Structure formats: C-alpha cells, structure tokens
Amino acid sequence: MxxxxxxxxxxxxxxxxxxxxxxxxxxxxxRNEYTFSQSQLQAALEKKFPFNKRYMELFDIQLANPQLMLDATRNRVTVAFDATIDNRLFFRQPLTGRFALDSALRYDQPTRSLVLQDPEVKQFDVQGLPSQFSRQLNALGGILSEQLLQGYPLYTFKPEQLRLAGTNVEPGTITVLPDGINVKINRP
Missing domain, CATH: 1.20.5 (Single alpha-helices involved in coiled-coils or other helix-helix interfaces)
Structure with missing residues (x-):
C-alpha cells in the first residue's frame, strides 16, 4: 500500500x-530572443500616428496611416504613409500624397525602442504639386526622413521584456525576417 x-x-x-x-x-x-510578427509591429506603429511636425516655421507636415513592409534580403524595413503638407504662403490648400522611406533598425537604450536608423526617401508623391515646387518638395522629403524620422520608434519594449533572472538585459542583433523582426537578447 x-x-x-x-x-x-x-x-x-x-x-x-x-x-x-x-x-x-x-x-x-x-527568453534570449523576441520575434515580433509583422501584424504586431504594424499595430505598435499605428499607435504612434498620426505624426505632426512643423518644419522651419513654414511647413506643417502630417504623416498618417503607416504601412510597414519588411525586406529580409536587405535587413531593412519600408514604412509608407499618407502625407499632408500645408503652407499657407505657397499653397492655397494642403497638398496630399504618399511618402515612403526605407530604413535600417537599431536599439535605442534610453527609450527602450527599436528605432529607424538612417532612413532614406523611397517615394514622395504629392498630388496637385505645382512644378516649380517639386525640387523643394523632394528636398523636404529628404529632410523629413533624415532629420525628423531618424530615431523614430517602431516598437517600444516593456520593462519586463528586458529583464532576465532579475537582471536588466539589452537587445543585440536585429534581423528583419520575411514575416517579422527577430531581436536577440544579449545575456549579462
């Protein structure tokens, strides 16, 4: 028994x-890595928009409706937006169009975020743009990507995601996959 x-x-x-x-x-x-699906990243990105910025006290810029695309072969992401540019001195009404940038990713420790690194303009099409402004608008697109969106957060980690057995850890290698992004965690 x-x-x-x-x-x-x-x-x-x-x-x-x-x-x-x-x-x-x-x-x-x-965990020693995180893999975020494209839909998880898209949802996190949508929470950070619309993006409104005034540039040089002349242009009011709004980016909305972000769409994330992944390029695993180049380890980069593309983010496309609906763009609205307003300048009452030059345009009778706001100009609208599509803006897209291509970017690498890096980890930003102060904000605990995956951020855009060295974004480059891929597309900047504005409907109804007078031809005399196309050169200036293309320059504005470059400024948007290089100055205003450099370091823009794509995903922000929760504090508990960066703790391992009571110790703070940091993301290491970031790999863009065909259907998500993998982030390795550096062990202490």
Missing part, C-alpha cells in the same frame, strides 16, 4: 515539475 501511494506521489510531483518547467520556459524571464 505504501509503495503505491509513494509511486502516485512521485508521479504527481513529476507531472507538477514538468508543468512548472514548461510554464517557466514560456515566461519571458528565460
């Missing part, structure tokens, strides 16, 4: 230990 009870107890303890190990293995405490 004692042998059967002991075997049942040991079996129950073994099952509990396996369940606990499985639960702990699934917790972020033991």
């Amino acid at each position: 004692i042998g059967t009870t002991r075997r049942r107890w040991l079996a129950a303890a073994g099952v509990a230990a396996l369940a606990t190990a499985g639960w702990l293995g699934g917790c972020s405490v033991f």
Whole structure:
C-alpha cells in the first residue's frame, strides 16, 4: 500500500515539475530572443500616428496611416504613409500624397525602442504639386526622413521584456525576417 501511494506521489510531483518547467520556459524571464510578427509591429506603429511636425516655421507636415513592409534580403524595413503638407504662403490648400522611406533598425537604450536608423526617401508623391515646387518638395522629403524620422520608434519594449533572472538585459542583433523582426537578447 505504501509503495503505491509513494509511486502516485512521485508521479504527481513529476507531472507538477514538468508543468512548472514548461510554464517557466514560456515566461519571458528565460527568453534570449523576441520575434515580433509583422501584424504586431504594424499595430505598435499605428499607435504612434498620426505624426505632426512643423518644419522651419513654414511647413506643417502630417504623416498618417503607416504601412510597414519588411525586406529580409536587405535587413531593412519600408514604412509608407499618407502625407499632408500645408503652407499657407505657397499653397492655397494642403497638398496630399504618399511618402515612403526605407530604413535600417537599431536599439535605442534610453527609450527602450527599436528605432529607424538612417532612413532614406523611397517615394514622395504629392498630388496637385505645382512644378516649380517639386525640387523643394523632394528636398523636404529628404529632410523629413533624415532629420525628423531618424530615431523614430517602431516598437517600444516593456520593462519586463528586458529583464532576465532579475537582471536588466539589452537587445543585440536585429534581423528583419520575411514575416517579422527577430531581436536577440544579449545575456549579462
């Protein structure tokens, strides 16, 4: 009788230990990488828009409706936006169009974010733009990407995502995948 009870107890303890190990293995405490799907990143990006900025006290710029595209072969992302540019001195009504930039990613420790690194204009099409302003608008697109969107956060980590066994950790290698982004965590 004692042998059967002991075997049942040991079996129950073994099952509990396996369940606990499985639960702990699934917790972020033991993670050494994160993979974010394109839809997770798209949802995080949408929360940060619309983006409104006044440039040189002349142009009011609004970027809205971001669309994230992943380029795994080049380890880069493309973000396209609806763009509105307003300048009452030059235009009777705001100009609208599509703006897209191509960018690498890096980790920014002060903000705990994956941010755009060295973004470059890929597309800047504005409807109804008078031809005499096309050169200035293209220059404005370059300024938008280089100055205003450099370091713009794509995803911000929660503090608990950057803790490993009670120690703060930092993201390391960032890899753009066909359907997401993988971030390795550097171990202390």
